[in-house]
Amino acid sequence: MAVLLDSERRSAKARVFVALVYSVLALGAATMVYPFMVMISASLSSSYDYHRHSPVLSAFFDRGDRFMRSVATHFRTFPREVYPDAPKGWTTWTEVAKDREGIRRFAERELSALESDPARLAEARERSAKFLRSLAAADPLGLSCHYDPRDLPGFVKRKYGTVEAMNAAWLVPHKSFFDVSFSAEARMAPGRKGDGSEKFATWLELKKWYVDEAIAAGDSVSRTMPGSLADHAEEVRTALAVQFIDHGWRDFLRSAFANYALVGEYLFVRGRAFANTLILVLLSVLASLTVNPLAAYALSRFRLRHTEKIILFMLATMAFPAAVTAIPGFLLLRDLGLLNTFAALVLPTVASGMSIFILKGFFDALPRELYEAAAIDGASEWTVFRRVTLPMTTPILAVNALNSFIHAYSSWEWAFLVCHKESHWTLAVWMYQMSADTFAGQPWCVTAGFVLVSIPTAVVFLLCQKVIMRGIVLPSMK
Secondary structure, three states: OOOOOOOOOOOHHHHHHHHHHHHHHHHHHHHHHHHHHHHHHHHOOOOOOHHHOOOOOHHHOOHHHHHHHHHHHHOOOOOOOOOOOOOOOOOOHHHHHHOHHHHHHHHHHHHHHHHOOHHHHHHHHHHHHHHHHHHHHOOHHHEEEOOOHHHHHHHHHHHHOOHHHHHHHHOOOOOOHHHOOOHHHHHOOOOOOOOOOHHHHHHHHHHHHHHHHHHHOOOOOOOEEEOOOHHHHHHHHHHHHHHHHHHHHHHHHHHHHHHHHHHHHHHHHOOOHHHHHHHHHHHHHHHHHHHHHHHHHHHHHOOOOOHHHHHHHHHHHHHOOHHHHHHHHHHHHHHHOOOOOHHHHHHHHOOOHHHHHHHHHHHHOOOHHHHHHHHHOOOOHHHHHHHHHHHHOHHHHHHHHHHHHHHHHHOOHHHHHHOOOHHHOOHHHHHHHHHHHHOOOOHHHHHHHHHHHHHHHHHHHHHHHHHHHHHHHHHHHO
16 A cells, blocks of 8 residues: 555645655665675775775776876885986875866876877887886896785786795795785885895896886886985886876776785685585575475474474574674584584574574465365375475575575685584685784775675575565565
């Protein structure tokens, strides 16, 4: 039944009421969409513009912002030696990103002279190429390098092949290539000889690799720079401007989606995280659709003496938070010898008191004539359950399956507690590890990870939304 009758819809009060309802709904939608857009924008950002928390990445439509991001791609901190005339407040990339108007003026000043004079631009290209070739011929020991941590896993993997080979060469234990860092080497003054270790030799190779890759790509500048930027400020400044004029959009898109490439390899390509998650979800959904309906059917179909007490006991289990039951559950699984197994992940969540309670109420509401007709036809109890009861409760089963899927897919605390071996970790556990340790200093990569792992849940909702709505509406209609 409609809230407003057709005769009332044209009145002033009705129109105000409808406008108010739509305004509230629009506000609610905005509060949901805005954080999602901020997350998407942050996943495409970098150290330069991550802290803006903007729903739309400015570099997509602001040329000046795109140029400053291009500069930030080659330097981990703002290069004051290259731009001594920049505003004094530009001390960090976060502070630079706040001055949007200053960025536009800065970019216009750096680019207009070259773009307005084709002959001057051609000369600048030639000088930049010559400058880059001089870096390729120079001793890497005397050069500085503002490396990107996202480049390290692929670089060391190509060099050593396996983590074991790298650890044997470096004499430093690493769990994976994603744990590699050259922060200590990057802080050393250019020209200073290292400790002669294999890791320091790899650091020198990384410097040369950046220059070689830039030359091969037809770039004008690389992350490897002269040891003294102040002495080569004009060359670097010109090279940065030429690089943006020639490859601005390409560099921006590469930088924006590099977060997804790195996180995708971390979560889905290496190890067994994706396979473990898929197995866990399938087992959890299958077990939930087997145990809960059977228990609810037994309580509904057979008049047990203590049915009410059983249901009350099952509902009482929901009064305790998961943190309270975690320790007893862990001790029980330990005594049973089930730690570091899929059984430890699946068994504790197979039965749900709330699911059984809801299913029992739904089974109770089914017409008893159906069961009487089935009994007259000679159908067994299993046939009645499988051919009569389950087909009529598909929407409720779909909602229960969805709840089981979400719990199995997103729960990391329990998986982290009962599975100490990384070979049994799921995507949720690796996401926690990534955000708390591996990429803690690169929140833009962590955000890209959250976007990636949310895609399966969104796909399931989109594919099953009709069945889900039936599961929500039908119980209320009954």
